[in-house]
Each structure stands twice: as C-alpha cells, then as structure tokens.
Amino acid sequence: MDIQVRLRNTVGKTPTASMACSGCQLQTVCFSSMGKDETPAENTITHCMLALKNKQKLCFRSMPHPTFYALHAGTLKSTLSLGTAHGIIDFHYAGELIALHTLAPMPQTVVYEAIGDCAVCVIELNPSQLDKQALNSATASPAQPALLWQQMGAAISQYQQQYVWRSHLPALPRFIRFLLQTHTRQQAQIRLGMTAPSANTSISYWIDLPMTRSDIANHLGLTLETVCRLLADLRQKKIIEIHARQLHIVQPSAFEKLSEQREVVSNKK
Incomplete structure (x- = not known):
C-alpha cells in the first residue's frame, strides 16, 4: 500500500x-x-x-x-x-x-x-x-464492508457474553472470564504484530492490565473492594502473581476452572 x-x-x-x-x-x-x-x-x-x-x-x-x-x-x-x-x-x-x-x-x-x-x-x-x-x-x-459486518457481529457477541456475566455469574467467575478474554485479545495483538512480545508477554499466561482496578470494577459491575479482594485471594492461593501492571497466571488449569463456577452455584439453588 x-x-x-x-x-x-x-x-x-x-x-x-x-x-x-x-x-x-x-x-x-x-x-x-x-x-x-x-x-x-x-x-x-x-x-x-x-x-x-x-x-x-x-x-x-x-x-x-x-x-x-x-x-x-x-x-x-x-x-x-x-x-x-x-x-x-x-x-x-x-x-x-x-x-x-x-x-x-x-x-x-x-x-x-x-x-x-x-x-x-x-x-x-x-x-x-x-x-x-x-x-x-x-x-x-x-468488499470492505464485509470486514465491518464481521467486526460488528463479533462486538455484539462479545457484549452479549458480558451481559450474561454481569447478570448471572458470581463475582469470581465474572472476573476470571474478563481476564481470560483480555488475555485472548492481547495474544491476538502479538499474532497480528501490533505488539512486540516482551520477555514476559511472549509467555502464554501473562496479561497486561493498563487500566485501573476501579475501571475493571466499573466494567464488570463490581465494587473496587471486591476486585481487590479477588486479586488478593488468587495471589494468596498462588494461582496468580502480580508484577506492577502485569498479571502472571501461575496455575493456568486452576485459573480456568474458576471460570466454570456458575454451574456449581446453579446446582446449589
């Protein structure tokens, strides 16, 4: 071009x-x-x-x-x-x-x-x-508009998922799914070549979090105290590590399993 x-x-x-x-x-x-x-x-x-x-x-x-x-x-x-x-x-x-x-x-x-x-x-x-x-x-x-249709369809699907998260999921799986989605999108950045992988981001389970915890809480419909508590609990259980504005998932399988807690909650009702 x-x-x-x-x-x-x-x-x-x-x-x-x-x-x-x-x-x-x-x-x-x-x-x-x-x-x-x-x-x-x-x-x-x-x-x-x-x-x-x-x-x-x-x-x-x-x-x-x-x-x-x-x-x-x-x-x-x-x-x-x-x-x-x-x-x-x-x-x-x-x-x-x-x-x-x-x-x-x-x-x-x-x-x-x-x-x-x-x-x-x-x-x-x-x-x-x-x-x-x-x-x-x-x-x-x-035609170029085909890309826009694809992008709009993907955005609608993403917002529908977020609606379900906020309406039906407890705080922990809601937070975990947000982090997993962020990780997926940031890996796409690297594949596209928009972000050069650093020593950390080249590893599969590092997530950049440039936004504030308050912004994350607002986005997920949670309180700031809840987001801070969830991070502290995950860190204490050694499932994640926090380095400045980067989050390292130390136990990927345990981390992903937490996103499925909705089924456990539903069975208790």
Whole structure:
C-alpha cells in the first residue's frame, strides 16, 4: 500500500513524521478487501492518524462518507452514559477496530478515552470509488464492508457474553472470564504484530492490565473492594502473581476452572 498516513493530533497540528500503510501491520485489517499486491484506487480510502495523550478523549469529526477507526497503538476505554449512570463498555487494544457505533444512523454517545499514549487511524470510505474499483478489478476481492459486518457481529457477541456475566455469574467467575478474554485479545495483538512480545508477554499466561482496578470494577459491575479482594485471594492461593501492571497466571488449569463456577452455584439453588 502506498497511501501515506498523516500524523495529526486533536488540536490540528501536523507533525513532520509520516508512515506508509505498507509499513503497518494494520493494513491486514484496514485493507482486508484487497490482495497483497493491490493498491487502493485514488480517493478510495483517506487515512489519517490521531495522536492521543493519557486520559485524552477521542474526538469524532463529521465525515462526508462512512468512517471507521482502527487503534494503531495503545489502549482505550469506552464509556456510555445513560442519564447520571456511567458505565465502561469495554477496553480496546492495538489492532482492533473501534467506534463501530458511529456507523449507525443515530449513534449513542460513547466516549473513548486513552489509557496511556495512543494512536488511532481514521479510515474514511468513498462508496462510489469502492464500487468503481470493484467493477474495474478482474479478480475483485470481498468488499470492505464485509470486514465491518464481521467486526460488528463479533462486538455484539462479545457484549452479549458480558451481559450474561454481569447478570448471572458470581463475582469470581465474572472476573476470571474478563481476564481470560483480555488475555485472548492481547495474544491476538502479538499474532497480528501490533505488539512486540516482551520477555514476559511472549509467555502464554501473562496479561497486561493498563487500566485501573476501579475501571475493571466499573466494567464488570463490581465494587473496587471486591476486585481487590479477588486479586488478593488468587495471589494468596498462588494461582496468580502480580508484577506492577502485569498479571502472571501461575496455575493456568486452576485459573480456568474458576471460570466454570456458575454451574456449581446453579446446582446449589
């Protein structure tokens, strides 16, 4: 890909640095509809990057064409406000598409906030050019929107699981399943090449937790005291070890078994 990504921050200044999409592992996500040797038609996709500092919020700009966002680096948290209630919907990691709700005709107000420094790619699709490219290509690949459907379907499935966790699972298996899901998503980062495995993260059972314990509690519908107690209990039983903002699962089989406690609780009722 020879499209250049212009590095911009939210106040409109443009740093001198630039990066070609050909040097970014995210091209497999952003340009999934094209083969390795294909180049997007002119104006098919316009691409810019927003740089966010810690706790800075992602500002959505009005675009003439459908637009989606890909997290290039760092971690974001998304929060939905309903009246006076504020709930953290999810945490997002490099290599994932985010803000798919903006494609809805009347999207809800979801706030994305950086956890540490982040970079977000803004990908704007020009439907007319996409159609023209498909007609001119003898070996047209699946349309770009197919990826969005897949991502939206995955997001819906994930949120349905989280609803069940919050509604029907006790605190411990709810917490364990969150950690297991986080681990799975972070391993996907490494496979995609968005995160270089460190001495620790290359080992299967290390989990990065850049968010605060308070954020985890809000996301899971638990109290901060409960999250702290669960971590302390798991640590005392030597099932996990905590190193700063990394969690090491020392006993993987015992750890995963705790996520199945729902069946035990159900049998007691």
